[in-house]
Amino acid sequence: MEPPQGMEIEAWFQASLAWAEAQLALAWKASSRGPSALPEALRYPIDSGGKRLRPCLVRLVCLECGGSEDQAAAPAVAIEWLHTYSLVHDDLPCMDDDDLRRGRATTHRVFGEATGVLVGDGLLTMAFEHLATHGGPQASAMVAVLARAAGPAGMVGGQYLDLASEGQAVSLDGIREIHRLKTAALIAAACELGALAARAPAKVQQAAGRFGWALGLCFQAVDDCLDVTGEAAELGKTPGKDAATDKATLVRALGLHGARAEAEERAAEALEAAGQAGFDPNGPASALVAWLLARRF
Amino acid sequence: MEPPQGMEIEAWFQASLAWAEAQLALAWKASSRGPSALPEALRYPIDSGGKRLRPCLVRLVCLECGGSEDQAAAPAVAIEWLHTYSLVHDDLPCMDDDDLRRGRATTHRVFGEATGVLVGDGLLTMAFEHLATHGGPQASAMVAVLARAAGPAGMVGGQYLDLASEGQAVSLDGIREIHRLKTAALIAAACELGALAARAPAKVQQAAGRFGWALGLCFQAVDDCLDVTGEAAELGKTPGKDAATDKATLVRALGLHGARAEAEERAAEALEAAGQAGFDPNGPASALVAWLLARRF
Numbered sequence: 061m062e063p064p065q066g067m068e069i070e071a072w073f074q075a076s077l078a079w080a081e082a083q084l085a086l087a088w089k090a091s092s093r094g095p096s097a098l099p100e101a102l103r104y105p106i107d108s109g110g111k112r113l114r115p116c117l118v119r120l121v122c123l124e125c126g127g128s129e130d131q132a133a134a135p136a137v138a139i140e141w142l143h144t145y146s147l148v149h150d151d152l153p154c155m156d157d158d159d160l161r162r163g164r165a166t167t168h169r170v171f172g173e174a175t176g177v178l179v180g181d182g183l184l185t186m187a188f189e190h191l192a193t194h195g196g197p198q199a200s201a202m203v204a205v206l207a208r209a210a211g212p213a214g215m216v217g218g219q220y221l222d223l224a225s226e227g228q229a230v231s232l233d234g235i236r237e238i239h240r241l242k243t244a245a246l247i248a249a250a251c252e253l254g255a256l257a258a259r260a261p262a263k264v265q266q267a268a269g270r271f272g273w274a275l276g277l278c279f280q281a282v283d284d285c286l287d288v289t290g291e292a293a294e295l296g297k298t299p300g301k302d303a304a305t306d307k308a309t310l311v312r313a314l315g316l317h318g319a320r321a322e323a324e325e326r327a328a329e330a331l332e333a334a335g336q337a338g339f340d341p342n343g344p345a346s347a348l349v350a351w352l353l354a355r356r357f
Numbered sequence: 358m359e360p361p362q363g364m365e366i367e368a369w370f371q372a373s374l375a376w377a378e379a380q381l382a383l384a385w386k387a388s389s390r391g392p393s394a395l396p397e398a399l400r401y402p403i404d405s406g407g408k409r410l411r412p413c414l415v416r417l418v419c420l421e422c423g424g425s426e427d428q429a430a431a432p433a434v435a436i437e438w439l440h441t442y443s444l445v446h447d448d449l450p451c452m453d454d455d456d457l458r459r460g461r462a463t464t465h466r467v468f469g470e471a472t473g474v475l476v477g478d479g480l481l482t483m484a485f486e487h488l489a490t491h492g493g494p495q496a497s498a499m500v501a502v503l504a505r506a507a508g509p510a511g512m513v514g515g516q517y518l519d520l521a522s523e524g525q526a527v528s529l530d531g532i533r534e535i536h537r538l539k540t541a542a543l544i545a546a547a548c549e550l551g552a553l554a555a556r557a558p559a560k561v562q563q564a565a566g567r568f569g570w571a572l573g574l575c576f577q578a579v580d581d582c583l584d585v586t587g588e589a590a591e592l593g594k595t596p597g598k599d600a601a602t603d604k605a606t607l608v609r610a611l612g613l614h615g616a617r618a619e620a621e622e623r624a625a626e627a628l629e630a631a632g633q634a635g636f637d638p639n640g641p642a643s644a645l646v647a648w649l650l651a652r653r654f
Contacts, residue, residue, distance in 0.1 A: 092505055092508055092509060092510035092511075093509050093510065094508070094509030094510050094513065094514030094517065094538075095510075095514045095517065095518055095534065095538070096517065096518060096521060097521075098509055098513075098514055098517045099509070102509060145478075149474055149478060152474060154469075154470035154471045154473075154474060155471050155474065172451075173451035174451045174452050174520050175517065175520075176451075177446055177449060177451060177452065177474065178513050178516060178517050178520075180478070181442075181446060181477070181478075181481065181513050182508055182509040182513045182514075184478065184481060184482065185481065185504050185507050185508035185509070185513060186504070186508050186509065188485045188500055188504045189500075189501055189504030189505055189508055191500075192489075192497045192498075192500035192501040192504060193497075193501045195497065199496075199497035199500075200489045200490075200492065200496035200497040200500065201489075203485055203486075203488075203489035203496075203497065203500050204486055204489040204490045207482050207483070207485045207486030207489060208389055208486055210482050211389055211391070211479055211482035211483050211486055212389060212390050212391030212395055212396070212399060212479040212482070212483065213389035213390065213391050213392075214389075216391065216395075216475050216478050216479045216482060217391030217392045217395055217479075219475060220391065220392065220393065220395045220472065220475050221392055221393060223471050223472075223475075224393060224394075237392065241391075241392070
């Protein structure tokens with residue numbers, strides 16, 4: 061599957077990333093950061109880079125729905141801070157116990173475990189403060205969407221299931237539920253926030269959400285395959301870690317062939333939802349799905 | 358100082374507590390609680406009892422500002438869930454490492470450390486979801502107030518300073534800053550939320566906030582005294598713990614006499630702010646301040 065004509069995905073990534081970094085820098089300057097050395101610790105995991113996929117998706121959907129970059133800014137910053145909190149807490153010794161993330165020492169390794177907990181708590185809280193303060197007339201609806209996706213019925217629940225499943229035999233449905241809650245819920249929220257920020261009609265918001273759910277599940281299926289087949293540069297982490305830690309993955313449940321088929325099925329669902337939302341079929345939504353499938357998995 | 362005529366503080370506590378418990382029970386039924394055994398773990402620290410001071414203050418200020426109990430309900434639930442998250446995280450091994458809270462095993466002792474982190478994350482997120490969903494037209498303003506008070510420039514910053522000060526010589530100003538951020542910010546937020554919920558004019562909101570700040574600092578000063586002079590039943594925890602853990606307290610900085618004087622000064626400030634907010638001088642605000650000073654400290 062080739063990226064559709066008219067959309068250079070690399071150029072889109074570059075422009076989106078530059079925009080996201082600029083919004084994060086502006087929001088940081090205006091934020092409530094606390095006493096002593098806490099601001100330095102809060103900033104450390106935000107500055108660890110990455111693709112900024114979630115803010116890029118907020119912008120993508122907002123623009124596709126006829127909104128502006130300005131309208132996308134507040135939810136874009138909020139969801140990235142919230143995503144960053146989740147990485148900081150997931151890396152804690154009592155959770156996944158990771159020393160490295162994207163080649164740098166994890167927050168608790170640099171600043172200590174107590175500060176790691178507080179940095180996560182702080183970023184999560186700052187995300188909601190920023191969205192409530194700068195989210196405009198849709199602010200409370202956006203806070204509700206983000207919190208639902210991030211809370212016990214979303215990301216927190218997914219991390220809980222993931223930890224509870226370690227060393228257990230997990231059914232295919234169980235794996236899908238973990239992926240749905242842990243990964244896809246927040247990606248779906250990014251897309252819903254983009255549509256909300258653009259004040260799109262309810263039907264478009266719902267289709268944008270379905271686009272996000274399918275994209276998130278596709279993303280996770282591709283990730284499971286790359287853990288087996290990929291190189292570190294492609295994956296952004298050490299390949300083989302899932303197998304080494306006995307993690308429940310789609311590849312383990314379905315085999316590599318089955319997991320690839322699942323990724324392709326989710327990609328097709330994402331494209332269908334993008335069509336229902338009225339996104340440009342030659343635009344970045346389709347190009348992003350194609351890029352995902354074109355990764356060497 | 359005797360409680361003013363016309364207000365039986367015990368009756369007020371009873372009525373407020375019953376109302377707060379009823380609101381917490383209703384909100385729990387409607388909440389997004391997540392998969393598997395996570396709901397049980399989320400509920401455990403909420404059910405641990407306590408005075409429910411923060412929701413009672415939301416109701417108190419809302420009613421004094423001419424609002425209704427219905428208007429006070431959403432911020433009351435949100436602030437108690439948020440306060441509960443802070444207790445769960447503060448008790449973690451990497452923080453204050455407490456095995457008991459109000460005579461029961463702490464959340465991480467019952468459900469494990471990873472679940473302790475996730476329960477805190479979940480309750481914090483649920484607090485914002487609840488407020489955004491049920492907060493009515495003031496919802497985004499209330500989310501902003503609550504998040505600012507709870508985040509790095511408030512409670513999270515206070516806990517950070519408190520941990521950083523362990524075993525250090527802390528100045529009187531340093532101790533006051535810890536109390537301001539760690540305790541008073543959220544008590545002030547409870548009062549501001551009550552005024553916001555009642556849609557009180559800006560000047561009344563500000564005076565309500567000052568009432569809360571002074572009340573919170575008074576509360577903390579009394580608590581520091583009770584750690585030295587009080588009995589376990591009065592204090593709700595083991596007396597002498599601050600001294601045993603080498604904690605920076607007002608009593609250590611000012612002596613018992615000086616700390617008592619500070620509590621009385623804050624109480625006077627609270628009464629002055631209550632007057633500026635237009636609260637009934639024979640009502641529960643004054644009675645609460647008098648009750649605080651009448652505790653055997």
